[in-house]
Amino acid sequence: MANTGMKRILMIDDDEDDFFLVNALLQDISPDQYLLEWASSYQKGIIAIESMQHDLYLVDYRLGGFTGIDVLKHFRQLGINAPVILFTGKGDYRIDKEAMEAGASDYLVKSEINAALLERAIRYTLDKYAHLSAIAKSEKRYFSIFEKSNDLILLVDAAQRIIAANPAALRLLGYDDATLYSFHLQDLFATEEEGARFAAQPLSAFNTQHKEYLFRNRQQQLLEVTMSVSLLDEKKELYLCLIQDVTAQKQKAREKQQHEKFAITGRIARVVAHEVRNPLTNILLATSQLKMEPVAETEDAVLYLDIMERNCTRINQLVTELLQSTKMVELTMQEQNLHTMIHKAIQMAADRMQLHNMRLEYKLANHSPIIWADEEKLLIALLNIIINGIEAMEPGKGVLEIETTIDNNKVLLRITDNGSGISAENLGKLFEPFFTSKTKGTGLGLTATQNIILNHKGTINVKSAPGEGTSFFVTFPLLC
Incomplete structure (x- = not known):
């Protein structure tokens, strides 16, 4: 559909005189701004509509065996939300109402049309259509983000009651719509204490800060998440909660830290074992040698030498256990x-x-x-x-x-x-x-x-x- 320069308008009307009159009115008040084209019957109008070459449509209510309502229904069948102004007869209020309900942007009484009224209706309809198209495009983009996002998106009111959730939130939390919409945010927390602390603060206090929390889903699995809260609609006091599930990331970080810590422990154990075992071996050899000397024959000397030997052996055993517990073991898988x-x-x-x-x-x-x-x-x-x-x-x-x-x-x-x-x-x-x-x-x-x-x-x-x-x-x- 054209959207720059001269606006193309299709008039569907079986009366040629009405076409010439409308065209003259447009040229008088807005020359070279609108290009008016004519379809002299319902069938020709339908063919022209399907070409999608026009910015606006002027449709007479009476079109032989058809009506302007039939044209509006055809737009609906095509899935097109087009700007349509319907021409009606004077006093046809029932038709006017029916036309608006069928999707007409505006209606004009044919016998009361003048240049200013026609131009104003066309300009307002085109402006309104452009505005609604921009809103629809924006809504479609945000709806797509809402539906397809892998992150959890929750819409909550000022009382922290959940009123909307995207598919990712329903999937990860494990609840159906009805159940989740009966919850408040605090019901998602892993512990009642943490949920109560969160609920005690107004949502306006969070100010879009990403904070870490611990949730629990329907299957009682713990979920580590980060959540930010922002005001979406000030008048309705609606807040948007963007939640990231970081459980897997946190787990990987812990596993990495675990492996690194264990590797460091193993290296320290080997150094300690080396430094302890060398002097320990010398002490044990010296103790054995002393036991064979005459001084060892006294009762006290034997007692002390036995104590030294037992403790040296115990230390040696601890070093061995330390090495075994921290070295990469050989496995028969x-x-x-x-x-x-x-x-x-x-x-x-x-x-x-x-x-x-x-x-x-x-x-x-x-x-x-x-x-x-x-x-x-x-x-x-x-x-x-x-x-x-x-x-x-x-x-x-x-x-x-x-x-x-x-x-x-x-x-x-x-x-x-x-x-x-x-x-x-x-x-x-x-x-x-x-x-x-x-x-x-x-x-x-x-x-x-x-x-x-x-x-x-x-x-x-x-x-x-x-x-x-x-x-x-x-x-x-x-x-x-």
Whole structure:
């Protein structure tokens, strides 16, 4: 359709005299601004319409066996929202109303048309059409962004009630429209406390800042997100929430940090082992030599030499365990059924579980996950996690949950206890060599566990809080 220079107008009217009259009026008031073309029947008008060469249409209501309403219906069938001015007879108010409902931009009473009225109607209709076209184009562009965006987009009112959500939000949060639209923003947060803190502030206070939050979807999965809030409509007090799911990014960053930290720990362990073992070997040799000397025959000398020897041997054992727990282990990999390995690890810990009089709950996936693993090494890792959970729980009240879920090409294993939990300070040190909160133990069990899982191209993460128990999350690549 033309949109620059002279505006092309199609007049559909079976009266040639009316065409000449309208053309003369236009030339009188706006010469060289409009080019008026004529279609003398409904059929010719339809053919001209389908060429899409005109900026505006003047249509007479009476067109032989057809009416101007039929022309408007044809536009609708074509999916075209065109600027149409309908010519009607005097006093045909029912027709005027019908025309506007059918999509006419305006109507003029034929017997009352003059140059100024005609020019004004045409100019206003063209301006209105251009304005509506710009709005429609803008709405289409924003609707496309809303519909196709991979980020979550929520529209909320001043009370933080969700009133619209794009497909990405519905998909990731796992709710249908009706359920989600009954929620307030605070209902999406992982904890009631965080949701309440968010709800206590007016949305205007956020000022488009990107902040990190923890959401929980319908499947109870935790989602790490960043969210910005901006005012969309001041009069209606509507706010737009743009939410990015950064769970995968955060997880990758943690995995990278985990691997780097473990590599550094291994290098430090090798340096410490080298520096400690050399003088330790000399002390042990000297102790052995002294035992063979006459001075060693006295009772005190034998006692002290035995103490020296035992402690040197103990130090040597700790150094060996440190090296074993932090070096890249050699694995004999085979296809293994993870569920079978879980049951074996549980059987190995059966005596401890019975002694603690604890309950075991399984929530295993219907599909048995097959992974690539060294059975002996991975059993050690699983057993270490299970034993930690058992020892953290109060005898007679303990519940150990073991759950597996399949997610694309990975299997997620969750081992949860309802024990005493771990403080945030200690949580960050959990996999560090020699760190332990137990009265007995070397603090190398979880270091070795992390080593084994990382060597299986897996990941291990822990979530815990004092008094709320502890959950170990372990993932492995899935074979089938």
